[in-house]
Amino acid sequence: MPESIFDFPAYTAGYGLSNGHFQTIFPYLLRRVRVPFVRSRLELEDGDFLLLDTLAQENKSSPWLVISHGLEGSTDAHYVHGIAKAFYAAGWSVQAWNFRSCGGEMNRLPRFYHSGAYDDLQRVVAHVEQAHGAEHIFLSGFSMGGNKTVLALADKKLSPAVIGGAAYSVPLDLTDSAFQLSRPAQSVYMKRFLKNLKPKIEYKARKFPKLVSATGYDEIKNFHQFDNRYTAPLHGFDSALEYWTSCSSKPALKKLKRPTLIVNAQNDPFLSHSCKDCRCRDRSRNLHMELPISGGHVGFARWRINQPLWTEMRALSFANNLLSGRT
Incomplete structure (x- = not known):
């Protein structure tokens, strides 16, 4: 990788913003950044569909950013709009996509989404190539979407149009991360995830009663119980x-096919220590891992919360440097 892609200042928290929980919650609650996405539906070969949100440049030869959101997120998330705004202002077109059952409409099949289901991401990449003639594509993912992004970037069938990617707050080790979220200190996050998932399970139970039951759902307290029963x-x-x-992306770090930036904060309350260790054995030369002291989970906030965040500028710098080497 060219030395220029490393030439970017490290994230530093603003005064009073060093707490990992605060960095996680502050932008989630207060950030208000919007771009005029255009909604469409991508029909899938298995009879299901994905909801896409697109922000296309008039210049048909522009490079494309493909964004994958996090667990129980959607393209409406502040970090999706934030990175879309930054890249679009720099001349990139943007394709954000919603995981199955996300984006405001339930999917058709009994399955929904999971951390290793990057086949849908590959289908979105193919759509961007086919529908828009994209020749250069950069992937960006957050949390669960980051795990999917890393897995896709390690796949030998990766489209040659993909020049690389950036993933933030990635649960590289899903087993340890599930344990981390089961701790009492993380109970507020666990309760929110389970509360948001409950209506989806109830919907699936009504539509597919032979496959899914919502009886006793409120007794579920952690991801081990939820994933054993449903996922x-x-x-x-x-x-x-x-x-x-099977779906942890840490083993994929030695197989990366394109330059890949992974940024996991040391004080991320969602991630275990094994997700914050850059001393991986047999790591690919395409891996560039940054472990800032602070940042929280998909946070990396500054007090001027509606201005471009460090994550967005870091990904844009990385992508533009890769693009300059491909054009």
């Missing part, structure tokens, strides 16, 4: 542990 059987895994082991 694993609905997506072809024997257990939560098999799902986590």
